[in-house]
Amino acid sequence: MVNPFKNSNPHWAAVIFCLFLARADAEELQVAVASNFISAMGSMVVEFEAVSGHRVRVIPGSTGKHFAQIMQGAPYDVFLAADVRRPEELEKRGMVLLGSRFTYAVGKLVLWSPRPGFVDAEGAVLKGGNFRFLAIANPLHAPYGRAAREILQAMDLWGNLTGRIVRGENISQAFQYVKSGNADLGFVARSQLHDLGVASKGSQWEAPHRLYAPILQQAALLKEKVSGREFLAFIRSEAGLKIICSYGYDVPDP
Amino acid sequence: MLSASDLTALGLTLRLALVSTLILLVTGTPLAWWLARTRWRYKFLLEAVVALPLVLPPTVLGFYLLVVLGSRGPLGSLMEWLGGRSLAFTFSGLVIGSVIYSMPFVVQPLQNAFSAVGRRPLEVAATLGASPLDRFFTVALPLAKPGFFTAAVLGFAHTVGEFGVVLMIGGNIPGKTQVVSIALYDHVEALQYGQAYALSAILLIISFTLLVAVYALNRRFQGVQP
Structure with a gap:
């Protein structure tokens, strides 16, 4: 009979340590992201996960495709679009939480x-x-x-x-x-x-x-979720804006 | 329902499919003939290469072509060194991509048809004094006719439906490289669903008609053969 705990004490200690660190209310967040923003999103996710304890799953793609998928009930919580039109269109159809839409970057x-x-x-x-x-x-x-x-x-x-x-x-x-x-x-x-x-x-x-007309990129919350609200707040925080600027975008005037 | 640019794209697609199919029939016939008759030990390697586009994602092929054809790629720089121009974003570039991409759809039916002819009719013809060329054109080719028909139709239909390769190396220039599958994709992305429906219906009808023709004629050919 093999004892699964034999010789594995250090691992278990690590696992328990991690469990201790993780928040009890940690969620998994699905974010649809416009392809032009993918690199900035990578840095954003690393920092946000470290601060909040939530897990973020990034789904890259074109905003047009994401729009069609959301219309068909895709399970995304947050939408980071490459334009204003698509989030606005979703809002008109009642698929966005009211008041959650804002410009996060200017291309x-x-x-x-x-x-x-x-x-x-x-x-x-x-x-x-x-x-x-x-x-x-x-x-x-x-x-x-x-x-x-x-x-x-x-x-x-x-x-x-x-x-x-x-x-x-x-x-x-x-x-x-x-x-x-x-x-x-x-x-x-x-x-x-x-x-x-x-x-x-x-x-x-x-x-x-x-x-040319400014390329405003808007974000919106698609489902009521604590982690979603926290993530959108993080994007608008000083730390978030700093990341956005460092990737060559302008940030909207406050 | 269809705009002028849709019709242009449709015409361009049919021209691309026709040119690619003709090139494939001319180059694929000797290759298929050789594959069907050779006893070369490593024939399976070549067969695998021919079949590769069946399983390779078209975007992989398109990406390689883009990199190779580009002015910094090996083929592109060779072309420029020879005084020519890079083939990316041109109709010729699309033809090259389509020929590679549709190759198994032409070569495999031809190879099967030549294999089905077998050695015996050719040996008989040889004993009657027919030269190798004579045997090929008057015995093998007529017997393999159903295979040619299948190969031509499948090669054509497959090229009409091509998307990934063209997306990568076409550059979407209306009238030059914007084929119908790309135009359709643009309509969907731009939420022009009416035009998307119309183009999709046309593609569906073309594909279905071609396949019906293949199956119907295959049946007739089978009925005729002893």
Whole structure:
């Protein structure tokens, strides 16, 4: 007969220690997160779990897809969207807890090329047209894509560049097109350049704010849950805002 | 119901499927013939390579293609060195992806058909003085006709339904690389469910009609054979 406790005392001590640490009311929280926010979310989750004792499960994806899934009853507790429209739409349909919706981050669009000196400080490279493909996210449904289209329209280039604009399914794919060298340059999220530490390499132009409507990203609570409220409060806390800023987003004015 | 861009996407899809199927029939026939007749010890390795797209997620294939075709990838830099251009985001690039992706759907039916012909009819033809080329074109090919039909239809239908590879290497350029499955996906993402329904219905009808044709004709061919 094998004694399961024999020689395993240190492990049991560790387990009991952990149980002692864990809160009795610890919950598991399911959060649907827009793909552009995934890296920031990783840091957010580490800190939040340490502070609160709750467990967070992150479901990454496009906001359009998350929206459709939530409409079909997906078991998400919190929705971190890439835009205002989808959370607003959910609120209209009574699928969001009233008063829980707020802007958690403001996205920034950057014209980027991995080639040093290719993108100038004024974005004149777009007018010069000395490139084969320009990557953007799909303007039909990706907020970063819509903003890219607004910039090109404001510069009066949208019509001329059709046929040279490749559209990624989302901003991650647009980024990938540029990084792999398949597109010469592209409009990517500033947060993506922060993630990979590629900002120092290559060349970039941060499009001025007047050229596009701000990319407001909203969060909402979908189900009444203590951990959900705590998580949303954490995002708005100083610690949360600091993480968001450190990933290249602006934070909304208080 | 269908917009002009939907119709363009539909036309582009059919053109892509047609070109890919023709290339696959031309290149797949000798390969299938060889696979059906060879006694090479390591033939199973090649068969596994041909079957790979059946089980490989299309996004994996698409990702590799994107990396390889890109101007920093091996093929892309070779192309640029030769004075050409990278094939990503072009119709030719889509054709390359589709040919790889639909290969098992063409090669396997052909290989089975050639195997079913067997050695005997060919040996008989040889004793009657037919040259190897003659034997292939006047004996093997006509006997393998049902296999060609199945291969063509499956290759075509599979290319029409392709999504993951095109999503990765297409770049979604209307009129150039925006195929119908991508247009459909865009409609769903943009909550344009009306157009999504219409396009889905068309794809369903195309796929179903093609499969019905395969099964109906297979039955007829079986009835004819002794």
